Amino acid sequence: MLASALPEWQALAAHRDSLAHLRLTDLFAADPRRFDHLSLRFDDFLLDFSKQRVTPETLALLIKLAEKRGLREFLADMTAGKAVNATENRAALHIALRAQGGYAVGDRDVTAEVQDTLARMRAFVARLRAGEMTGATGKPLAAVVNLGIGGSDLGPRMAVAALSPWASATVDVRFVANIDPAEFAVVTADLDPARTLFIVASKTFTTSETLANARAARGWLAAAGIGKEAAGAHFAAVSNNLAAARSLGIPSERCFPLPEWVGGRYSLWSAIGLPLACAIGMERFEEMLAGARDMDRHFLEAPFAQNLPVAMALIGLWNSDFLDAPTLAVLPYCHRLAWLPAYLQQLEMESNGKRVTLDGEPVDYPTSPVVWGMPGTVGQHAFHQLFYQGTRTVPCDFIVPLHASAGAGASLPENAAESQQALVANALAQSAALMRGRDRETARRHLLAAGRTADDAERLAPHLECPGNQPSSTLMFPELTPRSLGRLIALYEHKVAVQGCLWGVNSFDQFGVELGKQMAREILPQMPGGAAGFDSSTAGLLAYARNVFSRGRTP
Numbered sequence: 035m036l037a038s039a040l041p042e043w044q045a046l047a048a049h050r051d052s053l054a055h056l057r058l059t060d061l062f063a064a065d066p067r068r069f070d071h072l073s074l075r076f077d078d079f080l081l082d083f084s085k086q087r088v089t090p091e092t093l094a095l096l097i098k099l100a101e102k103r104g105l106r107e108f109l110a111d112m113t114a115g116k117a118v119n120a121t122e123n124r125a126a127l128h129i130a131l132r133a134q135g136g137y138a139v140g141d142r143d144v145t146a147e148v149q150d151t152l153a154r155m156r157a158f159v160a161r162l163r164a165g166e167m168t169g170a171t172g173k174p175l176a177a178v179v180n181l182g183i184g185g186s187d188l189g190p191r192m193a194v195a196a197l198s199p200w201a202s203a204t205v206d207v208r209f210v211a212n213i214d215p216a217e218f219a220v221v222t223a224d225l226d227p228a229r230t231l232f233i234v235a236s237k238t239f240t241t242s243e244t245l246a247n248a249r250a251a252r253g254w255l256a257a258a259g260i261g262k263e264a265a266g267a268h269f270a271a272v273s274n275n276l277a278a279a280r281s282l283g284i285p286s287e288r289c290f291p292l293p294e295w296v297g298g299r300y301s302l303w304s305a306i307g308l309p310l311a312c313a314i315g316m317e318r319f320e321e322m323l324a325g326a327r328d329m330d331r332h333f334l335e336a337p338f339a340q341n342l343p344v345a346m347a348l349i350g351l352w353n354s355d356f357l358d359a360p361t362l363a364v365l366p367y368c369h370r371l372a373w374l375p376a377y378l379q380q381l382e383m384e385s386n387g388k389r390v391t392l393d394g395e396p397v398d399y400p401t402s403p404v405v406w407g408m409p410g411t412v413g414q415h416a417f418h419q420l421f422y423q424g425t426r427t428v429p430c431d432f433i434v435p436l437h438a439s440a441g442a443g444a445s446l447p448e449n450a451a452e453s454q455q456a457l458v459a460n461a462l463a464q465s466a467a468l469m470r471g472r473d474r475e476t477a478r479r480h481l482l483a484a485g486r487t488a489d490d491a492e493r494l495a496p497h498l499e500c501p502g503n504q505p506s507s508t509l510m511f512p513e514l515t516p517r518s519l520g521r522l523i524a525l526y527e528h529k530v531a532v533q534g535c536l537w538g539v540n541s542f543d544q545f546g547v548e549l550g551k552q553m554a555r556e557i558l559p560q561m562p563g564g565a566a567g568f569d570s571s572t573a574g575l576l577a578y579a580r581n582v583f584s585r586g587r588t589p
């Protein structure tokens with residue numbers, strides 16, 4: 035049954051109508067303890083959702099919906115390793131990767147395989163970081179280039195940037211994802227082939243971008259005199275298809291397994307995290323796992339009303355389905371989290387960008403919002419104007435770690451404490467100003483105080499008016515560390531799973547992406563000639579591209 039057919043959904047719709055005339059400022063005025071009523075703590079994580087267009091009653095009604103949708107049962111099935119990814123008949127047991135045992139897929143306990151991979155990662159990372167891993171010429175390997183895309187790239191890429199203060203000064207970790215040859219060229223331009231290790235990361239080991247970049251790496255090594263036979267010393271692999279990895283000449287002891295029951299976008303905690311572990315060391319990597327484990331425990335044990343991932347999920351669903359807000363802006367006030375919006379785009383949109391329920395029934399409500407964003411304060415000077423005076427409701431997640439810390443090898447400037455205070459003040463100012471807005475009369479008075487004539491003030495006031503009432507949540511925690519990053523990512527993972535359950539969709543498959551891949555496979559052979567079977571647009575574009583290719587570059 036669709037969620038929208040339930041009486042709980044209808045109750046939410048009626049409740050939404052009853053709130054429609056109220057503004058956030060009214061809600062704050064009516065309840066001086068609104069923050070206390072609509073914020074949650076988990077250890078040193080504070081989630082404030084009092085600036086969302088909700089009341090305690092909204093949350094209570096949303097929890098009723100969650101219960102009716104069988105959230106408890108869904109979580110029990112997911113953690114029991116049942117095939118909640120029903121279309122692919124797979125479990126979604128990424129939680130087991132950071133647990134200290136106790137999880138099974140069907141009746142197969144996975145503790146040993148998880149611990150075995152961690153032990154192999156420990157040994158690998160220790161040797162590399164100690165300068166004991168050498169390339170074909172006998173020189174120690176000092177640069178790691180991860181070749182992967184999507185879930186085999188974004189997690190470690192995001193986390194390496196986020197945890198840069200802990201990065202080794204001796205191992206330089208980089209990423210190549212795009213099939214655009216420019217990325218490989220730029221990333222490897224200043225690297226010494228004799229000292230470079232490539233990690234080919236691909237769950238399926240069939241992804242064309244990653245395989246093309248692995249071939250590029252082969253060619254790059256060969257050009258430096260490291261031929262096919264010797265090149266094995268410069269490769270490692272992470273995959274669920276280890277036979278394919280080995281057939282590329284990657285030595286078995288350098289091939290790390292990625293279990294089938296871990297989806298790509300949930301795989302940071304697996305050997306897909308190897309480049310991160312190379313950068314920050316295994317001890318820090320395991321601190322990140324411990325952080326995720328903290329959040330797992332909270333998620334699985336706290337009552338829904340006190341549960342951070344559940345609250346975030348319910349509010350997201352409310353904004354998307356009852357307030358018609360089509361997007362979610364993710365705004366980390368922390369430059370080290372610059373890759374977080376991209377990471378969450380895959381996590382949320384590939385998981386819940388679905389249009390039919392598990393039973394194949396089309397939904398009649400919106401599912402995943404379009405997730406986007408960039409770090410504050412940079413985004414303030416790019417797109418916040420639309421939040422203030424545009425025509426759309428744009429829910430925002432402000433993510434605010436409080437203490438500053440620079441990247442490895444970088445020391446903070448002398449005025450860092452002052453700048454950090456300003457950064458945090460800006461986050462608070464944005465959420466408050468977006469909520470409060472500025473009415474026309476205030477705008478008029480502002481103009482008069484700035485020396486404008488009464489006529490000018492009258493004429494310009496509408497242009498300074500900001501309606502406010504933009505909903506936002508703020509997540510604060512003391513500092514971005516391996517542990518808090520683990521908590522943060524697990525928080526969003528669980529939020530996505532809860533929303534998938536409420537919407538009734540499968541959060542763990544991604545069949546849509548296949549269509550584009552298939553089309554690329556059809557177009558590629560026709561690049562040199564022919565355009566059979568394509569629409570006139572694709573055929574026209576193909577003809578233009580072919581013409582330009584045939585003429586070569588303009589000198």
Ligand code: F6P
Pocket residue numbers: 183184185186235236237238239240241244298299384544547548
């Ligand atoms: O194309 C989408 C996708 O299948 C993602 O789900 C996945 O993370 C990415 O491609 C990479 O896949 P693989 O790890 O198999 O190379």
